[in-house]
Amino acid sequence: MAEPVTATAAPPVAPVDERLPLKRLVPLACQHLLAGVAAPVSSVILIATTLKLSTTQTASLLSATLVLCGVGALLQSLGVAVLRVGARLPFLMLPGGAAVAIFLQIAQEYGPATASGSVLVAAAFLLCVLPFYGRLVRLFPPLVMGTTVVLIGINMIKVTAPMVASGPGLGFATLGVIAVFFLVLRGVWRQMAVLLGLVCGTVIAALMGTDIEVAHGGTFALPDPFPYGAPHFDLLAAIPLLVFALASLAEATGQTVLNSEAVGRTPDAGRDVPRIARADALVSLASGLFGTSLMVTSAENIGIVQLTRVRSRFVTAAAGVLLIVCGLITPLTRVLAAIPEPVVGAAGLVIYAVIAVMGFGMLSRTDLSHGTDSVVIALALVIGMLPIVAPEMYAGLPTWARTLFGSGVAAGAIAAVVLSAVFRTLGPRITPAKPDAPGAPPSDGSP
Structure with a gap:
């Protein structure tokens, strides 16, 4: 008589794959979505205001950025195994504050077309x-990461301060509102303080009574590529973004460990960081074509994972879909x-001051x-601060040297x-000092 066939239990699904x-x-x-949307909105508006873009151009740039953030979240959350792209972890992808600062610095010195070309060069380099x-x-x-981030924050405070000066009463009122939101809000809403401000x-x-001009148009539209014309490539101008691209590997290492531990996966930086960076680079190639800065994977939504105890990467994939939808709804972006x-300008001061503080933390x-x-x-810091406080020092240098040393970052x-x-x-x-043995006299010779 044949033995009855017993069904084998399916292996348990890991929380990250639920x-x-x-x-x-x-x-x-x-x-x-609420945890991540503040970064692309504030970054794009800062870019558009600094570069004096029209409201129509700004809406298109914001649309492109939100769509790319959504695509990046899908890549990192779902992954493309055959291309070894994406870590298959609950990550969002956002325009990095430091990357936006460097993008604006290049755009102001060499023009936005060169800044777009620098993004493409940096992404390909990565x-x-x-x-x-x-x-x-x-x-x-x-040491290196902290110094760089401090300089980025200080340099961009110098850039955004004149925006507040164009309407100091309104600017300081906005600063006060943002401070109040940081004081009274908690959880995911606190992460929205700048956007709410x-x-x-x-x-x-x-x-x-300030005149607020809202552009007109349809309900849905695709963003426009090449908003500044054909990208212009200047290797010397791109150096700050090349340095940032390299530094992003170190940042991605820490974020991978943090995210892996949050979802209960054993961290494997050697496997996951190249996949994360590959997705960053591919999305950044697209962002260079659409006129925005380098895109980087962000762990700022990890607080949501720890708060809700839901570790599924399919949640951030769904957030990516929502970001894409928001980017295509043009009345919102306008x-x-x-x-x-x-x-x-007030929001920018807060963002870049926080970046500087993060550098001090490092x-x-x-x-x-x-x-x-x-x-x-x-x-x-001396070498990085001199171009900020005394830019005339480099006026007599050759163009290549002025490009290299005239950028504080x-x-x-x-x-x-x-x-x-x-x-x-x-x-x-330098060898770490050994603790004194119990009962032994102090190593410094004191009684």
Whole structure:
């Protein structure tokens, strides 16, 4: 008699791969959308205001950015296994604040077409260096990353301050509103403080009688490519973005570990970081064609994962779909594009001041007790600050040297990388002090 066939239990599904019913998926995806939408909106409006774009151009740029953020979220959450693209983790992809700062710096010095060309160069460069990820990431310890981020924040505060000066009353009112939101809001709503400040600042402007121009058009539209004309390629002008592209590998390493631990997956930076960076680079190639900055994978939605305890990557994939839909609804992008300049400037001051503080936080993880690292940081900050506080110093240099050293971000970042490597190789060997044995006299010879 044949033995009865027993059904084998299906292997348990990992939390990160769990598929949720639609009635749970949509509200959870909306939470991730709210956590991530502030970055693309504020970044694009800052770009458009700095470059004096029309409301129609701004709406198209915002549409492109939201669509690309959605595509990036889909790539990172679902992955394309055959191309080794995407980490298959609950990531969002957003325009990095530091990348936007560098993009604007290049656009102001060389024109927006050169800035778009620099994005394309940096994205292609990132794809080319990924095979050397393990060696390159060691060039960007917290010392280098922190110094670079501090310089980016300070440099962009200088850029956005004149926007507030164009309407100081409105600008400072918006700053106050943003501060109040940070004070009273909690959870995902606190992450929306800057975006809500932009909305309230616009309402205040309307009540003050400021003329707010909203462009007209249809309900749905695709964004326009090449908003600044054909991209212009200048390798020297692109150096700051090339440095940022390399530094993003170090940032992606930390984010991969953080996200993997949040969803219960064993971190594997050697496998996942190149896949994350490959998706970043591919989406950034598209962003260069549509006139915006480098796109980077962001872990700022991890708080939502920890808050809800829902670890499924399909939730962020659904958030990506919502971002694409928002980007294609043109009345929404046209309204956001009409935010007045002083309001944008106030939001920009907050964003870039926070970036500078993040840099100081990175530097706090550096051991400054022996003095060597503090000297490296000091010299790199001097080199990076001089173009900001005394740009006339470089007026007499050849064009290539003025391009290289006249950019505070590029000069400071390169100085930090070189000085860190030199001091680590040729400087005194630093060994951690051993704790004194119980009952032994203190090692410093004191009684």
